[in-house]
Amino acid sequence: MPQTLLAFLGMMVVGMYSLNTQRYEMLVQNRDIRREMEEMAGSVALEAMEIIRTREFDQAVIDGSTTGALTDLLLFSFNLGENQFTTGNQCSVFGTGGDTCDDIDDFHSMETAIRPFVLGTDTVFFAVDVDVRYVTDELVPSAFVTTNKEVTVKVQDYWVDGSAYIAKPIELTRVLTYEF
Amino acid sequence: MILILDNLGAIIVGAAVFLILLVTQLRATEMSVEQSTAYMMKNQASSMATWVEEDILQIGENIDKEVEAPYENPTQVDGMTTEFIFYRDSVNTEVSPPDTIRIATRYTLEQVGTRSTDSDTIAVYRINRHIKWGTGSWYAEGQSAPLISVFRVDMLDADANAVADPVAALAGDPLAVRNTRIRFAMVPPYDLDRTTLQQVYYGSTLIIPN
Numbered sequence: 578m579p580q581t582l583l584a585f586l587g588m589m590v591v592g593m594y595s596l597n598t599q600r601y602e603m604l605v606q607n608r609d610i611r612r613e614m615e616e617m618a619g620s621v622a623l624e625a626m627e628i629i630r631t632r633e634f635d636q637a638v639i640d641g642s643t644t645g646a647l648t649d650l651l652l653f654s655f656n657l658g659e660n661q662f663t664t665g666n667q668c669s670v671f672g673t674g675g676d677t678c679d680d681i682d683d684f685h686s687m688e689t690a691i692r693p694f695v696l697g698t699d700t701v702f703f704a705v706d707v708d709v710r711y712v713t714d715e716l717v718p719s720a721f722v723t724t725n726k727e728v729t730v731k732v733q734d735y736w737v738d739g740s741a742y743i744a745k746p747i748e749l750t751r752v753l754t755y756e757f
Numbered sequence: 758m759i760l761i762l763d764n765l766g767a768i769i770v771g772a773a774v775f776l777i778l779l780v781t782q783l784r785a786t787e788m789s790v791e792q793s794t795a796y797m798m799k800n801q802a803s804s805m806a807t808w809v810e811e812d813i814l815q816i817g818e819n820i821d822k823e824v825e826a827p828y829e830n831p832t833q834v835d836g837m838t839t840e841f842i843f844y845r846d847s848v849n850t851e852v853s854p855p856d857t858i859r860i861a862t863r864y865t866l867e868q869v870g871t872r873s874t875d876s877d878t879i880a881v882y883r884i885n886r887h888i889k890w891g892t893g894s895w896y897a898e899g900q901s902a903p904l905i906s907v908f909r910v911d912m913l914d915a916d917a918n919a920v921a922d923p924v925a926a927l928a929g930d931p932l933a934v935r936n937t938r939i940r941f942a943m944v945p946p947y948d949l950d951r952t953t954l955q956q957v958y959y960g961s962t963l964i965i966p967n
Contacts, residue, residue, distance in 0.1 A: 584770040591774050595781040602788055609795065620940075624917045627936055631915040670916045696907055696942055698836075 607742070614701070614742040617694045618732040621703045622749035625692065625730045628670055629707065633680045634726065634755040645757050653755075654682050655722045661685070661710055671705065681726050681753055685709035691735055704735040712752060724755040794945040801902040802943050805884070808899065812843075812862055812886075813937050819846035819857070823931045826924040831910040837882075838910040839866045861889040864910075869903040872944050879906050881944055907942035 637643050637652035654662055664686035667674020671690030678684055684707040694701045711719040712727040719725075731746040761768065817827030828843035841864045849856040866882045873879075883903040887895040912923035913936040920926045926933035 580767060584767065587770060587774050591777045591781070595777050598781045598785055602784065605788065605792070624913075624938070627913070628915070628917045631935055696940060 611742045611744075614734045615747055617696075617701055618703055618734060618743060618747040619749070621692050621694055621705065622730045622732045622747055625671075625690075625705050625707070625732070626728065626749055626751055629681055629684050629728055629730070630751070630753060632678070632683070634753065635682065636680050638755075639679055647757075649755070649757075650722045650724065653722050654680075655711075681728060682709045684728070702735040704733045706731045706746070716752060724757075725752050726754075727752045790947070791945075794947045798904060798943050798945050801904060801946075802941070805901045805941070808886075809939055813939065815845045816843045816937065817845060819848050820844060822927060826927040828912075828923070830922060830924050831912075833909075836909065837866060838864075838908055840864065841910045858891045861895075863887040863889070863895060866905070866908055872906070879944070881906060882908065884908060902943070902946075904943040904946060905941055906944045907940065909938075909940045911938045911940075912936070913938050 633639050635643075635653045637649065637654075642652055643649040656662060662682035662685040666676040666678055666683050666685075666687045668676055668678035668684060668687050668690070670678055671687070671692070673688045673690050676683070678687065687707055690705040692703050692705050694703060708729045708731070710727050711721065711723045712725045713719045713723055714725065716725070716727070718727070727750060729748055729750045731748050733746040734741050734743050820827045827845065828841070831838045832840040842861060844859055844861050847858050847860055849858075863886070865885045865887070867885055868880050869883050870881050871878050872881050881903060882905040884901040884905060885897065886899040888898040889895045911919040912926075912934045914920050914926075914933060915935050917936070917938075919938075920934055923934045
């Protein structure tokens with residue numbers, strides 16, 4: 578009887594050790610894959626940011642109604658409420674629809690874009706969301722029109738089955754300033 | 758024989774315990790090696806990204822893009838960039854008139870072997886970096902680790918789409934090319950049967966405004 582108990586105990590101990598090792602391996606594998614996804618997501622965010630950065634500061638600049646003076650602030654897009662800009666645009670540049678998003682705030686809360694990340698023969702897809710808001714010169718969110726628009730690009734890996742490796746979307750923020 | 762039969766249960770249990778321990782220990786060692794190779798790979802990738810970034814940041818230095826393109830079109834073969842040449846000018850303002858010398862940098866992709874993964878065989882490359890001063894000849898000035906599995910240089914327009922013929926595009930519109938994007942991936946220096954990541958993409962896809 579003691580021998581049986583000892584044998585049982587021995588099996589239990591090595592079983593637990595083996596289980597823990599396998600569990601650790603799974604954690605390491607998941608961590609490695611997640612890190613790769615985060616690296617790619619960072620790259621996709623940078624690309625999206627570059628697309629937005631090349632746009633005009635505001636529709637008023639495109640319309641040609643600005644004069645390069647401080648009074649231009651009165652011409653810039655602004656809505657009262659939670660969203661300072663129009664939302665839900667289907668920006669053609671991101672392939673989500675036919676809207677011409679030609680100034681920075683056109684991308685605010687746009688329809689989620691799915692961007693491919695091509696690496697050799699493999700492709701991974703990422704969902705891209707964008708938030709835009711006015712900030713002060715001290716980079717504090719502003720409830721009024723300023724000459725600074727803060728753009729935040731959020732990127733999450735996208736899989737058809739709805740799963741995701743990245744627990745929280747990667748965020749990249751830049752402040753784009755109107756030049757007088 | 759009697760001794761063996763008397764202790765058959767203990768022998769079976771002992772053998773099972775020994776086997777489990779052996780397999781677990783082997784796997785733990787394999788994981789440790791895998792982590793070390795992944796670290797080495799990341800280290801090499803990070804080092805390469807640093808010098809590539811320094812090079813690319815200098816593209817077109819002191820060159821008027823409205824007059825000429827500060828690079829030649831990257832040579833693309835099967836989705837890989839096999840050659841990329843770009844320029845910058847070094848200006849000596851201590852003499853009058855200022856003396857200008859053109860510095861050309863060339864990246865060439867050289868296949869150094871192949872690597873087998875679960876699904877297929879991939880080619881592995883090294884990037885050779887050459888420099889040319891003025892009308893002199895090319896001389897070797899550095900190279901990457903021979904672990905490159907993907908290397909791609911693209912000139913991007915305002916919509917982050919690759920421009921097919923950047924030199925011609927730039928001749929028509931100096932703002933046609935907005936960024937230089939470089940992507941590369943590496944394979945681990947040692948092959949393991951059960952490696953989690955058989956290719957690692959190095960994060961900072963270099964997007965550098967031109």
